[in-house]
Amino acid sequence: MPPAIPSRSRKVAAVGIALSDCGRVDGVTPFALHAQAARRALADCGLDRGVIDGVASAGLGTLAPVEVAEYLGLAPRWVDSTSVGGATWEVMAAHAAEAIAAGRANAVLLVYGSTARADIKAGRRTSNLSFGARGPLQFEAPYGHSLIAKYAMAARRHMHEYGTTRDHLFNVALACRNRANQNPAAMMYERPLTRDMYMTSRWISEPLCLFDNCLETDGALACVVVSAERARDCRTTPVYVHSVAQGLPSQHHGMVNYWNDAPLSGPAWTAARHLWKQADFGPQDVDVAQIYDAFTPLIPLSLEGYGFCGRGEGGAFTEGGALESGGRLPINTGGGGLSEAYVHGFNLINEGVKQLRGTSTAQVPDASTCLVTAGEGVPTSALLLRA
Structure with missing residues (x-):
């Protein structure tokens, strides 16, 4: 503890x-x-x-x-x-x-x-996010190099470098869906996900399929x-902001640049150094984590960046139910962006508060510490919350 x-x-x-x-x-x-x-x-x-x-x-x-x-x-x-x-x-x-x-x-x-x-x-906007056409993006957006394509490239390289598989990404999607199945407020409540459904779903940007992507949400x-x-005057149990950090990699132009000082070292690595330096505990003391999950590859990358495992071990970390309730590190216990709702990660903060109050629909017993992370884009940020 x-x-x-x-x-x-x-x-x-x-x-x-x-x-x-x-x-x-x-x-x-x-x-x-x-x-x-x-x-x-x-x-x-x-x-x-x-x-x-x-x-x-x-x-x-x-x-x-x-x-x-x-x-x-x-x-x-x-x-x-x-x-x-x-x-x-x-x-x-x-x-x-x-x-x-x-x-x-x-x-x-x-x-x-x-x-x-x-x-x-209603056709009032597109879901093909390419974040405008300024800076380096002006040379990429016209060719359909959208945000999902960038994460697909990062996922493919992780597979090539470290042996990560689609089963590892399925483990991420399944953990989030299983928690959403317990959450009546989740868009995917009582809508189970099976391995067969995942493996046979349509590609969005290979190797990422339909279930590797977050939900379009109002x-x-x-x-x-x-x-x-x-x-002290409030009717709820307070949850304290313990530590906060932001991070940028050394080469931070464009969105999702994982090709900088070391292979697949995103901004989480930078944020983590500052986050843990300010904190009075480390990754081994985190009871539950709410990790930004616009796309499934972000979970293995963030697990590595925040020190829960070594470089290249994020895929393997997901094995054996590690991300599920009762696992080594329960994640996204409300369902996250993949299965509760995608609201730019705000719901991860609220779910962290629920966990430390003891009121989550997928409550981790005696949870007293929670990591909440932001998008593994540029820049990223993270919070440590304490009961």
Whole structure:
């Protein structure tokens, strides 16, 4: 077990969490989903919206927190509109914690909503993410070199270098699906996945098939972060922000560059060095992990980067039910982006809070430490949470 919690780890806590209606939610605006999640998060912790004096939001443009605050009837003195793709929410949680510790805010609402699934189905946007056509991407996007293709290349190289197999990727997809099958709020609730279904599904970008990809999702999430003092007034058990870090590899132009100082060393390796340096425990003391899973290869890569196994051992780590409940490292216990909902990883933070409260639908017994990671793109970020 890790040592007793030092006082510096008890300054800021997550106290209210919520998920809006999720899946395909037709006829609803992103703002309405924001409002639904925010109301539910405040109700969860028993705080009135009048105490919220900080708002962090992204996905609706640079003025997102201002517009969201206006829509929700809030009057914040601190806002954050940081947007770094799948790394956004761990970064925002860190910013909120820093603002509260510095006295710039007392209670911060983190909130994000999207109607991505409905927009794709209606033809208002494309799911072929290539992140615009600026910088090096302008030479790749016209040829269909999308985000999924980049991860497929990383997966193929891992297979070539270290013997990772599609069965290892299936282990990842299965662990997430099994947890979603226990979670009534998950899009894949009571929808089992079998090896035959996985192996015979259509390719999206070989070697990645349909079940290696996250879900197109309409939905919103919210999390209320407050000082430890204010947390005493909340009806929920506080979960403390213990350590936070970001990371970039030395060659960080473009998205998902795994060809830098060492083979397949993404930004997780950099973030991990800073994360564990600040913490009072190590990977061996993590009870449960919520690892960003827009695509299955991110799990083996992140397992290596955050020190749960050696370089090239991420695939083999998944064997023998290691990622399942009761395994060496239970992951994504709400279903993750692969099987609960894809909301840029925000749901991983909320699921981490549930685990350390003891209220998850796939509860790890006596869980007291949780790692939450962001996208293994550029940059990445991670949180350590403690009960």
